[in-house]
Amino acid sequence: MMTHRTIRIPFGPQHPALKEPENFMFEIEGEYVVGVKPRIGYVHRGIEKAIEGRTFIQNLYLVERICGICSHAHTTCYTQAIEEVLGAKIPPRAKFIRTIIAELERIHSHYLWIGWAAHEIGFETLFMYLWRDREIVMDLLELISGSRVHYAMNTIGGVRRDLPPEMVERVRKGLDVLEDRTKYYKKIVMTEPTISKRTAGIGKLKPRDALALCAVGPTLRASGIKRDVRADDPYIAYDEIPFNVITHNGCDVMSRLFVRCDETFESISIIRYAMDHLPKGKIRIKVPRKIPEGEAVSRVEAPRGELIHYVKTNGTTKPERYKVRSPTLGNIPSLCKMLVGGYIADIPIVIAGIDPCFSCTDR
Template identity: 50%
Template sequence: MTKNIIPIGPQHPLLKEPISVNIEVSGEDVLGGSLRIGYVHRGIERLAQERTYVQNVHLIERICGICSHVHTTTFCYAVEDLLGVEIPPRAQYIRALMCELERIHSHLLWIGILAKHIGLDMVFMHSWHNREIVLDIMEALSGGRVSHAANLIGGVRFDMDAEHESMVRRKLQKLGDQLFGVLDAIRTDPTIRARTIGVAPITADQIREYSVVGPVARASGVAVDMRRDSPLPPYDKLDFNVITYPEGDAWARTMVRVDETRESLKLCESILDQMPEGPVTTRVRRKVPAGETVIRAEAPRGEVFYYLRSDGSEFPARLKIRTPTLAALSLIPVQLSEIRVADIPVVLAGIDLCIACADR
């Protein structure tokens, strides 16, 4: 049969963010593909050099619409590291709580998108219905559904009182009740299994070769999790499992996220249980002493890496951000062979694309 090129993107119903994948097909068989990125490059690293550290917290928050909190958390920890300040323990726990809520909401969003791509609109809607509860919690705590603005350099913006805490517990309980039915249904549903098992497997060697992190790596049996490997303050005191699946196919990638959602729910509750009393902010200077630092944190999609250099002024001298999606993007051309056209959405959804993060 003749070869054809299917252009997926920059505009395509499959994609929520602009990226261009040209896929070479012969009939229903995919032969290969090439990738083009950079459609939402906003030059955030350069912009960051022209803004003060205080303003940068809000700029960094707008790197990504889903994992916005973990970006500011990492940035604030980097600045506080240079300042030589340790924030109060209560602030650390609140930051971690927001991180875990964000992980639940990101994974639920992802499950919905996978379901949508394989034609299960009902699961998509139900998954996002549950995600709405998480967004409501975050909105009630921080004042914003997506741009939470929860962090400031030297602590967090808001404190939780007893009323907040009981509200969060009540809503998480409700979320757990609703969610576990949906998650079990996803695990056992025969059509989801038929569409994902054995699709586009990635070996652990390929994961290491392409430096892929996060749930995609854990689905291939590579247990990397920055919460355990390079823990930011509260995570070294918390107990959680790093979920890994050995198979490496789209099914394993789904199950890793399903299980991590449950794990994060448990983690949220233990964070609430262990939450210490005390202030949530410390006073910090506006000028950051000269020096450089590296901070890594586990975003919902994997490791985010922040390199920050200061020259002693109010403005950062250099800020380098590496996001997990960029590494995972390099796996797309690898996966686009020996699959069918119908598997393309599963492959593209499987690595949980966040183009805004990758392009910055």
Template identity: 55%
Template sequence: MNQRITIPIGPQHPSLKEPGCFTITLEGEKVVSAVVGVGYNHRGLEKACEARTYIQDMYLIERVCGICSHTHSTAFCQAVEALAGVEISRRAAYIRVIMAELERLHSHLLWLGVAGHEIGFDTLLMYSWRDREKVLDALALLGGNRVNYGINTIGGVRRDISPSECEQLRSMLDFIEEEDKYFIDLALHESTLAARLGGIGRLSYEDALRLGAVGPVARASGVPTDIRVIEKYAAYDEFPMEVITDEHSDVFGRAVVRVKEIMESIKLIRFALDNLPDGELKVNVPRRIPEGEVLSRTEAPRGEDIHYVRSNGTDKPDRVRVRAASEANWHSVAHMLEGDYLADVPIIIAAIDPCYSCTDRAIVLDHRDTGCQQVLDWEALRRYSVDFYRERGFDAKSIKIPERKIIR
């Protein structure tokens, strides 16, 4: 079995909801090499930021990604606040933490469902997305919207948390905690899940460091990296934090890290609700931001999120650069895929919790010698199928199908 076949998967593909193209070279059923092609979601957001004021940019930055919108806006706010030399109140910092951890809850539950879907375990998808609705309700309660909450503003937060909202939040947390106990039990003791996820998409400790993996992907390979602990931004310096790591270094390990992090996030939100300090929500920040440049980091549900902002003294930024977590993790995906079976490709890709809209700030092209011998393009594939049926005595022309509207 020496014949190598190259299969392009994507950009529209059933496994994920976003466009990305994977050129996978196979030898039999085994993946020999994989090239990740992203850039389909490139919208020119960084350039658009330069044409708008800082306040307008807040709305734009929130829409870098619909799943981790809060963490992006937090990183941007921190950068601008550092440039302006203001410090936000403790209450505002606590509210930012609460929102960030709620976002982590919903993102990890979302991932659990997607992972279940990829391995044909649709019941898990339905269970975890059912529970995720409770978290979205809480986010809508606090922020006013289910997806882009718009709670951050430069200099603080826009909405307060009332005591009655705290109570509703606590009851939601109790519910999620019970459900997550079930998910942890499922992840650790369900033999089919361990058999399906164990041993695939391996990324060793050394490779995780070498390829610059971040977030749960790195933590599942035993690298204790967490910006919440390293940088202690917002109010994280007052929180008792535990970094969850796992030694499995495979997709199973990533699942274990994520379900355990849900538990950790619940603890953090409870701590924040118990110790919510009084204070102003927002401090005034001048419209014109003094000259300078700042690099700001936050821990998104997917890993380290970096924002770089350079100011030229006007009310518009000179340069904004976003390095989202998925962008760092893409490099390890090609490595993880090599040597695994084609059937495992979707779950390995899904295991880094990829987010294309986060990634596509710049187009990354990985030119690698794929050693491919046969690439079937669209026309060739069509001719092949027509000939295939004709050989078997079936003429496709005899079937009448309604005429299709073709757009050029």
């Protein structure tokens, strides 16, 4: 609905606030946003179709490359779906190792996000510190899996590498440092007045709207709604590990910051518990290359929210249909709601607030 008083301003696909290309068309009235129209699909790579043409083993590595941040969440979701079709039970040790990697990945993703948010509001120093300390967890992941980004730890029927005791010790040491640093960053986020000026009360999303618009992950939990796939529909080892689902009631960008800070603490305690209670035994089972006919849906709580994979198999070595619903796609309707009524200058931080990953969304 164009009226004569509004101006249309395109935001993206090329814009320094967006790390990936995506377009938002804003209707502006004065300094305020009155309407927004997202246009997604700029980084469509045809991965779902490509998956249909490859074997299940090859797809492990293709699925991993849907996203550069939550690569483990995608493979966990993929292997879970295939294992469900197979009816395979993976060994408990594999479950725990998957959980440890998943939580390390969550820490690294949240650190990345907090740093990015700091960058969006012009706090370059905090951005530099956070990304420096993120290297600790990146190094731990490299130590365990052999790669910084695409860990390739999951395989159908278990995990590919074991977690020997000397590595556990090093992870523990890294976690101690991270816990200290996270405490410090939480303090800064809470006390630094320029941060609260830019984030408190910005990008409001009422709990009712969050539910109606199907928000997921930290965005939903920052609106005070306790929903987390890890607790609601436990997968891998989450039913054996006690943890809290973090919620905050601020409904704004600031509480999204708090949720992610607190989730980092939870992740640290989950990893500690998992390492203390690491079961002994095999790390993988042998599975056939041909997967019997069937279909499965699997859900995983990726660092950004609920991730859904669907697979349909036809008894060959290749899937017949594959579908990925990424958390960012679930958050885009609520993002549009958050943006309307805000300032133009707040657009970058509000968009950053949902931790968008457009590569996942467009696949």
